[in-house]
Amino acid sequence: MSIEIALFDGHPKQHRRPGPARMLHLSTDHGPALAAALAEHVGPAADRRLGRIDPYGDTLFNEQDAGAAFEEATALLARCTTEEHRAAVRDLRNLLAICSATPGSWLAFSGD
Template sequence: MDPYGDTLFNEQAAQVACQEIAALTLRCADDQRKAALLDLAELLEACETTPGSDVLLMGD
């Protein structure tokens, strides 16, 4: 159990998350949130295309 709410994405999880982010971005009306989603997508795409990499989101 992780008391801090950390989240780890490996290459496979990053691929799935990128697909979900694409769908969320289309429905997002707030420019600030959309920009955050696009920043996250950029990190996850780098993870997805780099063998053995992970993205760790720390905290809640």
């Protein structure tokens, strides 16, 4: 199980402006560790953003979702017990922060 994260400058599946959304960053280095950290420390819950990330499918976060999930990721980082999981969650937090600070941006999580 692995989760990759892509940051886009617009909605990756809609084409409202000329041309498709541009991918600004792709994170593939921590996929298995991120999936493990989320599975170990975050249960699925409708009121939590990180719990909505599907480890087997696709999940999209807009900038508001990313901002709310940043606080959850901060708490998750404190619960991580291995350096591999901490590195994965730090990468996640970085992308959440960038997305929440960039109007119109989206994060696409791709699980397998």
